Amino acid sequence: MPTVAIVGGTGPEGRGLGLRLAMAGYPVIIGSRDASRGADAAAALRKNDAGLPITGATNAEAAGDADWVLLSLPYDALNDTVGPLTAALVGKLVVSVAAPLVVKDGHFKPVALPQGSAAELVQALLPESRVTSAFQNLSARDLLRPDHVIEGDVAVCGDVDEARKQTMELVRAIKDLRPVDAGPLANSCYVENLTGLLLNLNRIHKSHATVRFLGI
Numbered sequence: 001m002p003t004v005a006i007v008g009g010t011g012p013e014g015r016g017l018g019l020r021l022a023m024a025g026y027p028v029i030i031g032s033r034d035a036s037r038g039a040d041a042a043a044a045l046r047k048n049d050a051g052l053p054i055t056g057a058t059n060a061e062a063a064g065d066a067d068w069v070l071l072s073l074p075y076d077a078l079n080d081t082v083g084p085l086t087a088a089l090v091g092k093l094v095v096s097v098a099a100p101l102v103v104k105d106g107h108f109k110p111v112a113l114p115q116g117s118a119a120e121l122v123q124a125l126l127p128e129s130r131v132t133s134a135f136q137n138l139s140a141r142d143l144l145r146p147d148h149v150i151e152g153d154v155a156v157c158g159d160v161d162e163a164r165k166q167t168m169e170l171v172r173a174i175k176d177l178r179p180v181d182a183g184p185l186a187n188s189c190y191v192e193n194l195t196g197l198l199l200n201l202n203r204i205h206k207s208h209a210t211v212r213f214l215g216i
């Protein structure tokens with residue numbers, strides 16, 4: 001199975017995705033700006049099951065050692081973090097998880113990026129990588145509870161067919177999730193912004209809403 005690195009993997013979303021992918025059998029490297037934070041996060045996740053294939057490293061080591069790489073960083077950290085990883089990521093599948101949002105007056109609001117979406121920003125930063133977009137609509141809190149069933153669809157965008165297929169394979173590996181081919185990376189803005197709606201709905205309804213596309 002391909003080794004999956006999660007750059008920015010010490011945050012709740014990265015740890016949650018790392019846990020679920022390791023539970024599915026993928027070797028996972030949790031990346032951090034600080035190697036010891038990566039190692040500590042990996043050790044904490046292994047408390048769920050000592051046999052889980054999760055290790056920690058710096059973001060650069062993780063990106064270099066992995067076959068596939070998830071970027072689970074705040075959107076405003078993408079520019080400075082991804083640039084130095086360019087060489088390590090040439091030719092690799094790179095999955096953008098970021099949802100550019102801010103909280104204003106108690107509501108989540110989308111942040112408009114000049115490139116159109118965080119995923120398109122990543123593709124502009126990494127022209128020689130195969131960039132896709134996925135997982136933005138999954139809550140870290142749900143991912144981090146290994147017994148919690150997360151039913152729902154994960155829209156996968158990307159301009160390269162093979163990269164979209166590989167990302168859909170990752171989604172399918174997480175029990176009860178269904179990947180939905182969402183076409184080119186230009187569609188990622190809708191998926192990223194949908195996270196804001198879900199978070200606002202969850203506040204209103206005190207819920208844990210996920211997405212299901214009926215009719216597909």
Ligand SMILES: NC(=O)c1ccc[n+]([C@@H]2O[C@H](COP(=O)([O-])OP(=O)(O)OC[C@H]3O[C@@H](n4cnc5c(N)ncnc54)[C@H](OP(=O)(O)O)[C@@H]3O)[C@@H](O)[C@H]2O)c1
Pocket residue numbers: 008009010011012013014031032033034037038071072073074075076077080081097098099100101135136137138139140141195
């Ligand atoms: N949280 C959720 O439920 C959720 C759900 C869906 C999508 N997302 C998206 O997933 C991404 C990650 O979410 P998160 O909540 O896990 O984020 P986070 O905790 O704010 O950040 C993730 C990690 O990124 C690193 N980081 C933070 N600021 C940085 C900076 N300025 N420069 C470089 N690295 C920095 C930190 O790792 P180190 O300090 O170890 O380097 C941090 O642990 C976000 O883009 C978010 O929109 C989150």
